[in-house]
Amino acid sequence: xxxxxxxxxxxxxxxxxxxxxxxxxxxxxxxxxxxxxxxxxxxxxxxxxxxxxxxxxxxxxxxxxxxxxxxxxxxxxxxxxxxxxxxxxxxxxxxxxxxxxxxxxxxxxxxxxxxxxxxxxxxxxxxxxxxxxxxxxxxxxxxxxxxxxxxxxxxxxxxxxxxxxxxxxxxxxxxxxxxxxxxxxxxxxxxxxxxxxxxxxxxxxxxxxxxxxxxxxxxxxxxxxxxxxxxxxxxxxxxxxxxxxxxxxxxxxxxxxxxxxxxxxxxxxxxxxxxxxxxxxxxxxxxxxxxxxxxxxxxxxxxxxxxxxxxxxxxxxxxxxxxxxxxxxxxxxxxxxxxxxxxxxxxxxxxxxxxxxxxxxxxxxxxxxxxxxxxxxxxxxxxxxxxxxxxxxxxxxxxxxxxxxxxxxxxxxxxxxxxxxxxxxxxxxxxxxxxxxxxxxxxxxxxxxxxxxxxxxxxxxxx
Ligand SMILES: [Zn+2]
Numbered sequence: 001x002x003x004x005x006x007x008x009x010x011x012x013x014x015x016x017x018x019x020x021x022x023x024x025x026x027x028x029x030x031x032x033x034x035x036x037x038x039x040x041x042x043x044x045x046x047x048x049x050x051x052x053x054x055x056x057x058x059x060x061x062x063x064x065x066x067x068x069x070x071x072x073x074x075x076x077x078x079x080x081x082x083x084x085x086x087x088x089x090x091x092x093x094x095x096x097x098x099x100x101x102x103x104x105x106x107x108x109x110x111x112x113x114x115x116x117x118x119x120x121x122x123x124x125x126x127x128x129x130x131x132x133x134x135x136x137x138x139x140x141x142x143x144x145x146x147x148x149x150x151x152x153x154x155x156x157x158x159x160x161x162x163x164x165x166x167x168x169x170x171x172x173x174x175x176x177x178x179x180x181x182x183x184x185x186x187x188x189x190x191x192x193x194x195x196x197x198x199x200x201x202x203x204x205x206x207x208x209x210x211x212x213x214x215x216x217x218x219x220x221x222x223x224x225x226x227x228x229x230x231x232x233x234x235x236x237x238x239x240x241x242x243x244x245x246x247x248x249x250x251x252x253x254x255x256x257x258x259x260x261x262x263x264x265x266x267x268x269x270x271x272x273x274x275x276x277x278x279x280x281x282x283x284x285x286x287x288x289x290x291x292x293x294x295x296x297x298x299x300x301x302x303x304x305x306x307x308x309x310x311x312x313x314x315x316x317x318x319x320x321x322x323x324x325x326x327x328x329x330x331x332x333x334x335x336x337x338x339x340x341x342x343x344x345x346x347x348x349x350x351x352x353x354x355x356x357x358x359x360x361x362x363x364x365x366x367x368x369x370x371x372x373x374x375x376x377x378x379x380x381x382x383x384x385x386x387x388x389x390x391x392x393x394x395x396x397x398x399x400x401x402x403x404x405x406x407x408x409x410x411x412x413x414x415x416x417x418x419x420x421x422x423x424x425x426x427x428x429x430x431x432x433x434x435x436x437x438x439x440x441x442x443x444x445x446x447x448x449x450x451x452x453x454x455x456x457x458x459x460x461x462x463x
């Protein structure tokens with residue numbers, strides 16, 4: 001039987017409505033969204049008094065294993081002064097985890113995401129090998145551990161299988177990267193295709209994409225080979241680009257091209273392409289990104305943590321480039337904090353307020369919430385991010401009496417959600433119609449946290 005969710009407020013078409021129902025079929029598809037009186041089919045009624053219901057948020061960029069690193073890399077003694085030295089402790093974390101621990105850590109990361117109203121994760125997965133660099137019998141073992149973790153939590157996942165070939169232009173191999181490496185493009189594609197086919201037989205909440213790690217880690221011919229394969233299968237293609245100034249210098253030294261000019265030359269700049277970070281942009285690059293209709297995957301909570309820099313979201317939006325959001329290093333799991341940080345950074349840079357307001361013709365909170373929902377769906381090729389008939393019922397509810405948003409007038413509510421609410425206000429979360437969080441609790445929460453605690457105990461404070 002269909003279920004008719006009847007919250008106090010329902011977010012559709014950019015605003016909150018009273019006396020609306022979201023009707024969901026038994027297979028988890030949205031049947032109708034509209035005034036309660038217009039619901040024609042017989043459905044069991046699930047009233048949600050004191051709740052507002054919104055489309056689930058989409059986190060396009062996660063490295064779930066890095067959840068184990070939280071708390072271990074906030075001092076210079078442990079992780080040095082910058083992004084490049086931070087990578088060393090991150091590599092030690094990657095080398096330390098067993099396959100079962102990768103599952104336990106991913107479950108913790110995805111549990112935290114679910115409790116924060118995130119219903120889809122794009123997992124940029126680059127752990128492929130054993131800690132000694134030898135292959136597992138199944139080259140997709142670790143990818144499947146992460147998928148298994150997402151399935152266990154109930155979150156939708158797009159597994160973006162990552163290619164990682166080298167330390168960088170004219171750099172000697174880094175032993176810290178030994179679990180990431182796939183030196184041969186043809187072998188990489190065979191393994192990727194195997195995983196793609198296996199995922200095709202999995203539930204619809206698991207899909208597949210490709211992720212050449214970066215211009216630094218994947219040389220030009222390899223990149224050309226795997227991106228043309230991705231295009232032939234119409235896959236989402238994600239890549240770290242222009243996170244740090246040194247990457248730009250290395251790219252120019254190797255190819256006499258800036259990163260986005262190189263990607264343009266290779267034909268990568270299409271609507272299927274998402275450039276993660278894209279912070280240190282060079283003259284002429286934004287125009288090329290806009291022409292290609294690419295998405296930029298901003299990860300402000302990680303970018304501020306790593307000292308990466310500030311995204312010029314204002315210039316990108318004005319040029320028509322789509323922006324989506326990611327958690328990345330899991331230093332903080334809060335999609336709305338990522339959204340508001342885009343704007344906050346620009347206020348500090350320009351000494352102005354409401355910098356992004358009105359761009360693309362949208363009020364500021366609606367624009368930022370779109371980045372956390374619709375833009376993410378576009379980037380990951382998932383049919384979610386809005387509540388419309390025929391789409392999967394991925395949504396979350398919030399407690400309207402939560403202190404951060406209490407007293408909001410309906411027309412202020414989205415502003416207060418985007419600028420002031422924490423994940424603690426989130427009560428129910430559904431993926432494909434299945435409630436995976438009920439009254440702020442996940443049914444496996446205690447077990448997931450305990451397993452993660454054991455991993456952290458084994459790793460200890462030092463890596
Ligand atoms: Zn990343």
